[in-house]
Amino acid sequence: MRIALLTEGVHPYAPRAGGSWCGRLVEGLAEHEFRLYLLSTGDGVGDRSGGRLRAVHELPMWGRRPAGRAPALHRRRLYVRAHRDLVRALVLPGERAGFATGLYQLAALARADGAGALPAFLASGPARRTLEQEWGAPGADTAAGQPQVCDVLVAGDLLEQCLRPLAAPWYGTDEEGLGAVDLCHVVGGGPAALPALAAKQLHGVPFVVTEHGLHLREQYRSYRSAPYRWPVRALLLSFFRLLAEETYRQAAVLTPGSAYDQRWQLRCGANQARTRVVHEGTPAVARAAAGPDPDRPTLVWAGALEPGRDPALMLHAFARVRAELPEARLRMYGEEGPPGYLAHCRAVAERLGLGTSVTFEGRPAGIAEMWEAGSVVVFSALAQCSPRLLADAMLSGRAVVSTEVGVAREVVGPTGLLVPPRSPQPLAGACLALLRDEERRARLGLAGRLRAQERFAVEPVVAAFREIYLELLSHWPAFPAGDGVTGERLRPFARPAEYWVTGTRAAAEPPAAGAPDRTPGRLPKGMPGGAPDTGPGVAEPGALAEAV
Amino acid sequence: MAGPQPGPDRGSYGTRVTERPGSPPADPVRELMEQHRALCERAVDVLEIAAGLEDSGIGPAEAARYRHVDVFALAEELYARVPRRPPEAGPPPHGTSWRQRAGRALRSTARHWLPCAVLAAVLVATRALPPVIGLLASAVCGGRLVRVAAGRWALPQLGYGVGVALLLVLPLRAPAPEAALGLAAALGMGSVEWAVGWLGHAARGHLGSARTLAEYRARMRPALPVAILLHLAVLSGLCFAALAVLTELAPRPGPAVLHQAALRASGTQWAGAAALGLLLVSAAVLRLGGRAGPAGAGLLAAGAGSVLLTAAGSAPATAQLFCCGAVVALLLPYASVVLGRPETGIEIGIGERAAPGSGTGTGTDGSAALDSRSDPRPDPPS
Numbered sequence: 001m002r003i004a005l006l007t008e009g010v011h012p013y014a015p016r017a018g019g020s021w022c023g024r025l026v027e028g029l030a031e032h033e034f035r036l037y038l039l040s041t042g043d044g045v046g047d048r049s050g051g052r053l054r055a056v057h058e059l060p061m062w063g064r065r066p067a068g069r070a071p072a073l074h075r076r077r078l079y080v081r082a083h084r085d086l087v088r089a090l091v092l093p094g095e096r097a098g099f100a101t102g103l104y105q106l107a108a109l110a111r112a113d114g115a116g117a118l119p120a121f122l123a124s125g126p127a128r129r130t131l132e133q134e135w136g137a138p139g140a141d142t143a144a145g146q147p148q149v150c151d152v153l154v155a156g157d158l159l160e161q162c163l164r165p166l167a168a169p170w171y172g173t174d175e176e177g178l179g180a181v182d183l184c185h186v187v188g189g190g191p192a193a194l195p196a197l198a199a200k201q202l203h204g205v206p207f208v209v210t211e212h213g214l215h216l217r218e219q220y221r222s223y224r225s226a227p228y229r230w231p232v233r234a235l236l237l238s239f240f241r242l243l244a245e246e247t248y249r250q251a252a253v254l255t256p257g258s259a260y261d262q263r264w265q266l267r268c269g270a271n272q273a274r275t276r277v278v279h280e281g282t283p284a285v286a287r288a289a290a291g292p293d294p295d296r297p298t299l300v301w302a303g304a305l306e307p308g309r310d311p312a313l314m315l316h317a318f319a320r321v322r323a324e325l326p327e328a329r330l331r332m333y334g335e336e337g338p339p340g341y342l343a344h345c346r347a348v349a350e351r352l353g354l355g356t357s358v359t360f361e362g363r364p365a366g367i368a369e370m371w372e373a374g375s376v377v378v379f380s381a382l383a384q385c386s387p388r389l390l391a392d393a394m395l396s397g398r399a400v401v402s403t404e405v406g407v408a409r410e411v412v413g414p415t416g417l418l419v420p421p422r423s424p425q426p427l428a429g430a431c432l433a434l435l436r437d438e439e440r441r442a443r444l445g446l447a448g449r450l451r452a453q454e455r456f457a458v459e460p461v462v463a464a465f466r467e468i469y470l471e472l473l474s475h476w477p478a479f480p481a482g483d484g485v486t487g488e489r490l491r492p493f494a495r496p497a498e499y500w501v502t503g504t505r506a507a508a509e510p511p512a513a514g515a516p517d518r519t520p521g522r523l524p525k526g527m528p529g530g531a532p533d534t535g536p537g538v539a540e541p542g543a544l545a546e547a548v
Numbered sequence: 549m550a551g552p553q554p555g556p557d558r559g560s561y562g563t564r565v566t567e568r569p570g571s572p573p574a575d576p577v578r579e580l581m582e583q584h585r586a587l588c589e590r591a592v593d594v595l596e597i598a599a600g601l602e603d604s605g606i607g608p609a610e611a612a613r614y615r616h617v618d619v620f621a622l623a624e625e626l627y628a629r630v631p632r633r634p635p636e637a638g639p640p641p642h643g644t645s646w647r648q649r650a651g652r653a654l655r656s657t658a659r660h661w662l663p664c665a666v667l668a669a670v671l672v673a674t675r676a677l678p679p680v681i682g683l684l685a686s687a688v689c690g691g692r693l694v695r696v697a698a699g700r701w702a703l704p705q706l707g708y709g710v711g712v713a714l715l716l717v718l719p720l721r722a723p724a725p726e727a728a729l730g731l732a733a734a735l736g737m738g739s740v741e742w743a744v745g746w747l748g749h750a751a752r753g754h755l756g757s758a759r760t761l762a763e764y765r766a767r768m769r770p771a772l773p774v775a776i777l778l779h780l781a782v783l784s785g786l787c788f789a790a791l792a793v794l795t796e797l798a799p800r801p802g803p804a805v806l807h808q809a810a811l812r813a814s815g816t817q818w819a820g821a822a823a824l825g826l827l828l829v830s831a832a833v834l835r836l837g838g839r840a841g842p843a844g845a846g847l848l849a850a851g852a853g854s855v856l857l858t859a860a861g862s863a864p865a866t867a868q869l870f871c872c873g874a875v876v877a878l879l880l881p882y883a884s885v886v887l888g889r890p891e892t893g894i895e896i897g898i899g900e901r902a903a904p905g906s907g908t909g910t911g912t913d914g915s916a917a918l919d920s921r922s923d924p925r926p927d928p929p930s
Binding site for chain 1: 590592596600605607620634635756757760763889894
């Protein structure tokens with residue numbers, strides 16, 4: 001199967017650096033052929049050799065506008081109309097339905113006029129005038145914020161950058177294009193989903209969306225402290241929200257990283273039947289459990305020192321622990337977030353009279369040593385969006401105490417103690433209970449380790465995606481792109497699932513002459529008649545069952 | 549904002565009552581609403597409130613305490629009950645102060661005038677010696693002028709610098725009244741700098757306060773004529789002063805000094821000086837607005853044309869008037885169009901703010917700063 005991985009950010013596939021999520025997926029699914037379509041930050045062009053990737057296509061997403069000519073006068077009317085639809089959908093609550101229309105029209109126009117035309121149009125006067133007219137219109141969401149000229153300029157600039165993927169030279173059915181792949185896999189959501197949406201509209205290619213930490217939620221969080229005025233924030237967040245809704249509506253399968261993210265996706269219009277939680281696998285499952293407990297009862301706290309992690313709560317709780325258990329120690333690992341916060345934490349510890357029993361350790365030398373330094377691991381955060389750190393702590397085999405926020409309940413489950421956030425007394429009680437009861441501590445630690453090993457192993461992720469890909473394509477109409485030419489009726493289940501497995505390159509070289517393939521232009525490099533070549537790692541039936 | 553703020557007085561954990569009072573209040577959400585009022589007033593939609601609530605530690609369990617199924621439903625209630633109150637538009641951004649602009653203008657005057665004065669003095673002193681020495685001095689002083697005017701070693705900036713140097717050096721090599729006018733033009737570079745700085749200041753101010761693009765354009769329309777008129781007034785004063793000094797140094801028999809000074813230069817020479825002043829100011833406006841290419845090309849064309857015409861035997865003043873006038877006829881309308889565009893306003897504002905007082909020039913690349921200003925990912929998730 002030819003799969004396009006669409007993602008945003010730095011090169012996610014570094015063969016020598018241990019590999020990231022995409023890298024592990026590509027390594028695990030050796031029977032498929034992956035191409036990477038990367039929306040890069042534009043500054044650092046990373047390692048272009050993609051390891052097992054068949055091709056790496058990069059589009060500088062942020063920063064300076066790519067050179068290009070604005071569309072010709074007679075076509076500008078079409079651009080203005082599509083842009084007007086889009087902007088009206090962003091600012092007028094009654095016109096939300098026009099978002100998709102405007103987006104796809106802009107995508108089609110950008111594809112017809114070549115790269116550079118759409119960014120040039122969006123930076124031109126007519127586009128600005130449209131934006132200005134629409135978002136000051138009566139009834140517009142943004143009208144309350146009294147948009148000004150500088151807002152029009154900034155918002156126009158931001159929209160131009162966000163819509164840049166529509167003008168990428170990636171569409172088309174040639175070897176390079178997204179029309180030639182069988183499946184798009186969007187990792188991360190947001191603007192990275194734009195090419196997949198356009199490819200689905202233009203070529204009928206289905207796509208899967210994987211999100212670890214919701215892109216939309218991150219936008220809401222980060223725009224809160226952004227230096228933009230209110231109307232700009234409203235317009236851009238509206239864009240991200242509508243884009244997420246359209247993405248969830250069009251995606252064939254959604255695989256959020258946690259049930260917490262899933263709730264957000266369902267809220268944004270995802271269909272529950274097409275949503276499936278696939279936990280983020282981590283290679284740390286292979287790590288050995290931490291050694292014997294330290295001599296003194298020690299609590300370990302980990303995370304960046306910032307208000308959202310609430311280290312002050314930990315300090316207050318520890319003051320109560322120490323009142324009961326004077327030999328207890330607290331080790332706080334993590335780097336300072338906002339400047340001055342470390343001093344604030346030290347001042348709080350000083351005021352509570354904790355003295356030398358609290359140490360601020362900064363960045364740990366190794367993550368395994370960090371867990372090993374304590375008898376109990378404590379998380380006091382106000383929000384837990386990613387299960388990564390929690391899972392890593394559980395893998396160490398130490399008992400975990402966490403505030404019940406975000407993903408904590410589903411990750412820790414019955415193998416740790418959950419306490420309400422912002423209240424030191426229950427947290428102190430949970431810590432004391434574990435510090436005093438060595439047998440319970442060991443039991444919970446082992447249970448937590450087993451639970452994390454089961455849920456966060458890499459192999460179930462790979463197996464889940466192997467299954468998702470095949471399942472998806474098996475009931476997707478065969479050859480949707482070629483169909484427009486031959487006039488053939490689209491039929492689901494036209495091929496067995498194994499048909500799409502590419503097989504090794506050598507085996508694919510002689511295209512079977514008698515293959516019952518009706519559209520030779522889009523011949524998948526497989527073996528329709530023969531037995532499917534199961535790649536390495538397929539013969540593990542247990543792995544499938546484990547993938548929740 | 550939600551979450552504990554760093555500050556020495558934060559001691560709420562010590563005194564916090566963790567159990568709620570026995571009978572639940574009639575309106576449990578009111579307290580929450582007061583806590584998160586700023587968030588709710590600034591929120592653009594329900595999801596922003598939901599994200600904010602989750603960041604302050606409110607999950608499904610806590611939402612159930614407020615009799616809601618989940619955080620989203622709680623956020624919906626808050627969104628409906630708290631009226632939107634977007635933060636007030638702040639005061640318009642501060643432009644540069646007149647002190648900064650005046651200081652910059654004086655520095656520019658000094659940096660442009662000193663090489664020209666040195667060159668004029670050398671030319672006068674070595675009048676009897678072979679012309680090679682004069683050429684050498686012109687080259688050295690011209691090189692200094694290129695360095696001063698270009699600021700950066702990029703091609704368009706270099707064209708700009710070479711153009712300015714040619715146009716300023718050429719009159720100095722001509723007979724006395726024109727050399728005096730040339731020295732006045734070099735002094736006038738400070739006035740050019742001041743006019744451009746004032747334009748940037750005005751553009752920034754209007755950008756911060758104008759409501760619509762049309763309003764901005766209407767406000768900026770009279771700015772360029774006013775700046776040019778002021779510059780021409782200053783320049784004519786400088787020319788008159790230079791001619792008066794010349795008359796003092798080399799008096800001629802006739803009426804009073806001032807009257808004689810006015811008559812010292814012919815009409816063509818006055819017109820040539822005015823055309824040069826216009827050209828310099830329009831090119832500087834273009835360069836500040838991010839159009840260094842056309843500005844440099846125009847100056848270079850005018851300078852090279854003047855050199856060629858002078859070499860071909862035309863009077864220096866005529867050549868200057870003809871070449872500068874022709875280029876001004878092209879550059880001035882272009883500059884006025886460019887100045888009316890709001891994106892130029894941003895570039896000018898940023899260029900003006902980033903322009904250091906020292907020799908790196910005012911034409912900093914504005915659009916890069918604009919890009920960094922408007923990055924859609926203000927705080928990329930780690």
